[in-house]
Amino acid sequence: MAEHRSIDISVVIPTYNRKRLLEECLDSVLYQDLPGGSFEIVVVDDGSSDGTGLFAGGPGKERDSIRYIKQERRGPAAARNTGAAHCGGRIIAFIDDDCRACPGWLWGMLEAHRLHSSAAAVGGYTLPDPEGGIAQEVSQFLSNSSIEIDCGRGREPIFFPTCNVSLKREIFSRCEFDPSFPFPAGEDLEFFWRLYKQGERLVFDPKIRVVHRRLPGPTAFCRQAYLYGRGNLLVKRLHRDHVLLQELKTGRFGFWAGMLVNMAKIPRFAYCLCRFFARSRGASYGRLKKAGVFFFFCLHKIAYIFGNVAEFCSGRRLPFAAPQLLILDVTHKCNLRCRICDIWKNAGREKDISGRYVRKLLKEAASSGIQEVAFSGGEAMLRSDILDLLACARGLGLKGVGLLSNGIAVRRDFGKLEPFLRDGTAVPVLSLDSLRPELHNYVRDDARAWENSIEALKALADLRKEASGVKFSVISIVFERNLEELEDLYVFARELGACNIQYQPLLANNLKMAERKNAELWVKPGSFGSLERVVERLIARGRSDSGFLRNSEGNLRLFKKYFAGELAPGDCVCSSAGRTVLVANDGYCRTCFSAYGDIRRQSLADILSGPRINEARERVRKCPWPCLLPCFCD
Structure with a gap:
């Protein structure tokens, strides 16, 4: 159990075999503009084999506020739950090991919770790595575009990526990430939809920022989209009412018919998103870059559909998300x-x-x-x-x-x-x-x-x-x-x-x-x-x-x-x-x-x-x- 010391905010960082990226992430959090002792960092090592423990759990005065916990490989959802259970802050913030917190990140989280005292969660805006190329821009654009949606009362947040979010600690006394999610995809979508359906208030503050350094190249891009396809089908099986997953069907006939329709719609999907992508950046792109953006949107959808199919054929079922x-x-x-x-x-x-x-x-x-x-x-x-x-x-x-x-x-x-x-x-x-x-x-x-x-x-x-x-x-x-x-x-x-x-x-x-x-x-x-x-x-x-x-x-x-x-x-x-x-x-x-x-x-x-x-x-x-x-x- 956590020693609930009098600190304002705890930061949970789940990690797996990313020692170098984790070091940069820790440095960005350690040097936030908050007084010493007002925050702590909990690193949860999900079974790494690259010496992460020697680094994160090692001595050094900069590391005094870091608590290192190692567990057997159980996935990021379980790692976040483990970290939250060891936190002493009244607010628990989450950031991924491949992210860098921008200056003022922790202060912004605390200030947003103070201004919106009834909010269960506060999420921020995640920037792509400026050196990551088109693939990272496209991937992050898709993630950021899912945060707010109109559910009948105007645009409101229904989801936050877990690389840039904070929650009240008491939330975890009755609601945690579903540890049965086997991969780093879908568990955040499921968690926040569950909170939203329970009537909890979510607040989006785009001034609270982190930079996400995804792995570069088409292979890593396709792998992430593939995992999103698998994770999102699991979410759909748990929450058939999820507004972001209306095109997914879970019945045998409906699923395969839906896959055929989605495959046929790939060019239109990529074309529409290209226009939104360019509009969101307020910039004009040359033909070569437009073609690159179009290509990666198509590639994302294809890999995503393959993930849907792989998960459907696996027959996996997760426990139903029950009320309290x-x-x-x-x-x-x-x-x-x-x-x-x-x-x-x-x-x-x-x-x-x-x-x-x-x-x-x-x-x-x-x-x-x-x-x-x-x-x-x-x-x-x-x-x-x-x-x-x-x-x-x-x-x-x-x-x-x-x-x-x-x-x-x-x-x-x-x-x-x-x-x-x-x-x-x-x-x-x-x-x-x-x-x-x-x-x-x-x-x-x-x-x-x-x-x-x-x-x-x-x-x-x-x-x-x-x-x-x-x-x-x-x-x-x-x-x-x-x-x-x-x-x-x-x-x-x-x-x-x-x-x-x-x-x-x-x-x-x-x-x-x-x-x-x-x-x-x-x-x-x-x-x-x-x-x-x-x-x-x-x-x-x-x-x-x-x-x-x-x-x-x-x-x-x-x-x-x-x-x-x-x-x-x-x-x-x-x-x-x-x-x-x-x-x-x-x-x-x-x-x-x-x-x-x-x-x-x-x-x-x-x-x-x-x-x-x-x-x-x-x-x-x-x-x-x-x-x-x-x-x-x-």
Whole structure:
């Protein structure tokens, strides 16, 4: 694990048998205009045999800020992940060993992250080596031209080459490069499309520059284009909705028909790109250079198609890129009539999805590597087969399945639930909105709601003292009358032994989450000062108690804007249909605005790579008033 020292930015350089180029790359980073100690360099040697370790890991005062790590040959994606895991900076920058950072590169990255604090990644502009000839110019032009594209909201970045990009360190706690990519091609295209689909914001700053020194000559040019062809077909198999790969087909007939069409279009492809190439440089070329540029565009397309064919014939399949959190809304039955929720009003008119489909979805979640699964409702514990579903999760090796509850059924069925608590299969998430029984009971519209919740929490705390594998969490709704108690709830949950607490701003309608209306317990303008003060106190506690506060600082600081009705789509990004997938009690995968798949008729992989999910994400990104629920917007 990394020693997280107080440094601003870490630079990760994966390398393989390029000792001479690596030396130039290191020098360009070492002499950046940042004070010593404010950045570090992590070199990951991916199994080199040319003495790279003796150079990069050797002594010398210039090398004091370099950390050298050697691993067995696993490819650049795995090397970048290894480097990121050993970084101590709050920002992680990536540069390739055949690149030179221009002056101001690191400062530009830090400044861009400061100006765009909500951005997950910042990428820059990559220059070809001025001595590299036409081949390098053409290759770099193709790469730079893929960064920004119009996806319906104007031009925006969807991809960055990993030779000139930086990301927030926390990104790597939930999203990393796919290490199963076998070559240095496609892994960056896949990674950033995954981030984009999860709703993360990418920022392109062309003033942040590096020079890319690709290997010279037609042979190296063709080899790189060939690898792009192989890597991009792998990306297409994972993300059938990728906007840069629409011409690629993965079905047997469609693939070969597409290859024939693409071969026939090579002259037109090269001609059009020649015109764009000349226009981008604002220069007029003689006939000889125009012919050279045309030749290399044709050569690129031919080698790229050969790469497509080679990868298609290999039959290789990579693991499906899964969401981080899967929420299964297993029932709308509820044993309370809460004043802050409308779900119970429809419970008698709705039929819950069959356990057969829930078990099918759990199997898909386990096989696809989804990190977190949660059973929600209504009251999840009221589902008659809930223990059978937990047993299914246990049999599949799923751990930490969230069980959202008001505590009544947890306390009632504690003995039946206990085996799943002891082995870590189930993690109850209990609601507690106030330490005053009368207020909690009023909100939940039940005279014993507070008592039941407290008894369930204490039973969990007692069991946790016996079995360290037991985990439970607390969730508190934020509303007008409990603002001054939010910090006390934090202290109570911490002292009780909960794993974490999260705060959820009041929703006007839990059944129609996109709806905003005048709710009885809505935080009013006169209380905004109290809200701001308690938020700052919670943030201070969270900083000194790492991991216990589930909300991020940015999420908490938006509470006031949320209640004031001033929250805009650019303030936060909803990850519904991206990082988080919600399956409603009718079997449909839903956002607040639309359904985009049916687990009763489709596999999860088909739903998440189908065309409707893209439309759903676009609608979510335009939400005029995001909800700030941590599971979606944090």
